[in-house]
Structure formats: C-alpha cells, structure tokens
Amino acid sequence: MASLQNSNFETQISAELLIARITQIHSSISKLDSLRPSKQVNTFFSHLVKLCILPSSIDIRSLSPEVQEMRNSLIVLCGRAEGLLELEFATFLIKMPQPLNNLNLFPYYGNYVKLANLEYKILSENGVMQPKKVAFVGSGPMPLTSLVMAAQHLKSTHFDNFDIDETANDVARQIVASDGDLEKRMKFETCNVMEVREKLGEYDCIFLAALVGMCKEEKVKIIGHIRKYMKEGGILLVRSADGARAFLYPVVEEHDLVGFEVLSIFHPTNDVINSVVLVRKPITF
Template sequence: METQIPEEVLIAQITQLHANISKLESLNPSKQVNALFTHLVNLCTLPSSIINIQALPQEVKNMRESLINLCGQAEGLLELQFSSFLAQIPKPLNNLNLFPYYGNYVKLANLENRILRGNGVVHPNKVAFVGSGPMPLTSLIMATHHMVSTHFDNFDIDEKANEAARRIVATDLELEKRMKFETRNVMEVKERLGQYDCIFLAALVGMNREAKVKVLGHLSKYMKEGGFLLVRSANGARAFLYPVVEEHDLGNFEVLTIFHPTNDVINSVVLLRKPMVV
C-alpha cells in the first residue's frame, strides 16, 4: 500500500511551488520552468486522501485558481514551442512522442476510447474537439489509432494555435482531408453543433466553474439529441492543475460514466449524453 501524503503537507508544498512559479519572469519552456511544473505534476498525482476543493480556506482557493491559470499559460507555451519545432522536421506526425507528455496523452486517449466504445460510440462520423490548442494530441491520436475514418473539427479561439496545428496535419494528406481547424469561440457555434456524434471538451475550456457551466449549457442547447459529450475534469489534488466539473454542474445531460484515474493520467473523464426528447 502506498503511503498517503497528508493534506496539509501537500497543500503547503503546492503553495510554495505556486509562489516560486509566480516569481518567474516568463513561463516559456526553460530548465527552471519545466522543473517547477514537473515537480507540481508529480506532487498532484501522489496518492493522497481526496481533497475537497469546496472545503478549502478562501486563500487556498484563490491560490488554486491562480495556479490553474499559470498551468494553462505554461501548457500553451510548451505546446506552441513543440508544434513549431515539429513543423520544421520531416514527418512530424511520426515524432509526436518527442513531446514530453505524449505518453500521458496516449493513455488518456486509450482510456477515453475505451469509455466511448463501452457506451456504443464506435465509429462516429463527425467529432468536434473544443479547445484543441497548437498540439492537438488527442485528435491526432484518436484519428490515427482509434477513429480512423472519423472527420474531426477542432475549435480553438487562438489563431496562432490553429496555424501551428494545421502545419503539422498538412504533412499527411489523408489526415488533412478529415481534420480541420477553426478559430472560433464555441459559444458562437450554434446549429452546427448538431452535426457531431461526439464532442470533446478540453479541460481548460471554461477556467472556472461559472465559465464551465456556461459552456456546458450552450453545448446542451445546440448538440443533437442522443449526442455524446466527453468532458475532462480533475479530482483530488489534480484539481490544483485543472478545473473540476461537479455532477450538479451538468444540467440536463445524462451522466454515463465518471472515471477518476489513479495512475499518471491527470484528467478525470466524464461522459455525458444529451437525452432524447420523448
């Protein structure tokens, strides 16, 4: 049995790391930045008693929100750097494993695919990924390993991220035909959401509870009846890295599965379905 780290020790160490990360002049990838975030991820995936985020003191909640924002910025910069690097080498799609967290994404995609298949989503025709970023690893892994005939529409609000992602995908003509990137805020995409059999919602779309609930409500309104929504969340200490989606935030969706990993996968997986109107 692995020994659990006491909650107060864990929070003290995370608070110290937050202070160190906040002092950095830049969050661009560097030895120091990478070391701090690697330490943080390792801390947050240690076996610990389940931390109740709602019960934390207000200053810890504020620190957590700040930390999630810093993690999001650093992740975006790391992805952008890697995406630009990959675009300059031959066959970038054969070298995705150079990305430091690639193995983590493979495990997460395998897990999500297993959950989808277990709920009858086997060969979806059209899938949307909301918040795909400059390294759309989930879409790439799904499209090449699990959903090999599916069309993917990737939405991100950052044109620079989409340009970087397009450059990588353009090196594979077959994949380029079924993978598109659009610079849109998903809140502006309406009737079109009814085309998708399944929509993935990235963990960093909706950085706090209010924003997340708004996005979920919007998707619920425009998705097709019987359509699936895969939402990434976080549990326990992993909630210091990513926003948490609570069951009471899920509105009218039918909850099919909530899975909390205990290995080095960070994100919890919540699979929802929009009910059929009788």
C-alpha cells in the first residue's frame, strides 16, 4: 500500500502512516529517563515537529480512544520538555551581559517571531492597534511573544505576564532587566489565572498560551473564567492547533468559546505550529 498520496500537488502523508510514526516517537519519548534538553531528547522532538507540520488530512476527532490517549500523553510530555528547554536556555542567557541580543540562540526563536508577526497582523486587522495594557497568561521562563511584541510591534504597551511557576518568572525578570524600557513596561506575576479576577478587567487584550489548560475541560474552564472577569469589548487571543499539530498542543474549537464573538481563526500551513483564534467579549447595552 502506498503510504504517500499526491493531493493538490503537495505530498500528503496518510493518516495511518502519520499515527504509526507518531506512536513510535511517543513510545521512545515515554521511555526516556529525563526530558531535559539532550541530543536524544532534541532529536525525538525535532522529528515529531517535522512530522506534525507535514500536509495531512488527519481528523483528530475521528481518532480511536487509544490514539486519543496517546495524543493526550504526548501533549503533556511536549509541554514538560518545552518548559525544561526554555528554562535551560533562559538560565544560560541571563549569564550573558546582553541576554536580549542573544534570544536568537533559542532553537525555536524564528517560529516565535513568525507567530508574533502573524498575531500582530491578525490583531491589527481586527482593530487592535496599540493596546494600552496586555496580559499574557502562561509566559514561561522565555517570554518570547511578549518580548517580540513589546520590542517590535506594541512599543508603548504595558505587558503583565502571568505564570504559575516562580522560577520561570524569576528568570524571565532577569532577562528583561537588561533593558530599561522593557523592564518598565513588563511585569511578571506568579499565580494561577483561575485566582485572578478583577485584575483581568484591566486589559484591552489577553493572550492565552497554548499550554495553559492541557486537557479540553481545563482549557474550557480557564477560557470561561477569563471571559467572566475580562472587560466588555476586550479581546482574547487563544492559541490552538489544527490537524496533526494537535499531537503537540491542545485544540480549542469554536464551540469552546461560548459567550464570545469570534473575530478570526487562522490555521498556519508553514512551520508555525499554533493556530490563532481571536475572540471578543461582547458589549452589553
């Protein structure tokens, strides 16, 4: 049986072959003693990312329960590995005199720049030009989106970065401390977003990172909480995943966004992993 089929002049990988290969990588990753960056860890995850961005017609909703379970496990493993990779790089950067000049040493920096450019374009097209105050939920030790946005696009915007991990925030603060302007405009708060209430009403735009809420139920609960407390007319940008990219990150669908007005849903076809979903909390009169 031919495993590759030609469609629209692009070589598509069949769903069966894709699942078989991803299952194999999941099995190898699951056996690792540690997910800290190493040659072996980096190789497995690089292969996984390359597989997941191949053109394919896979429908995540039609996967068998066993494959769904493997996918959920893989998302958790990817999240852990990503956190450890970011922490290692951030810790390495703060030892340099100018950490912000060396962000491009991070292996996925180019992807973050492309994603930030894409998100800025989508925000601009929907009338969000220079918001006064933005929140980024799930900023991590390498708050690349906030850094790229603040330095290149939203040059007068104030950013509040929320993360549940104090170690991540501590390292992120040290990266930003090397730039006086960014340090003034960028704050880091250690908290669970489910415990943030009235403060959510201060933001013109809230970004929700892909790995905040690892399973569907948790993600929907977080989105509902943000909606309840954010201001009317405020914008929420949610990162999601589509097709095979959903083996790397949780998926947010339109029916998960109850009570919001959907402004834009964008699924990338290049090496950007995350889909971008932009919604607005309606103004009630």
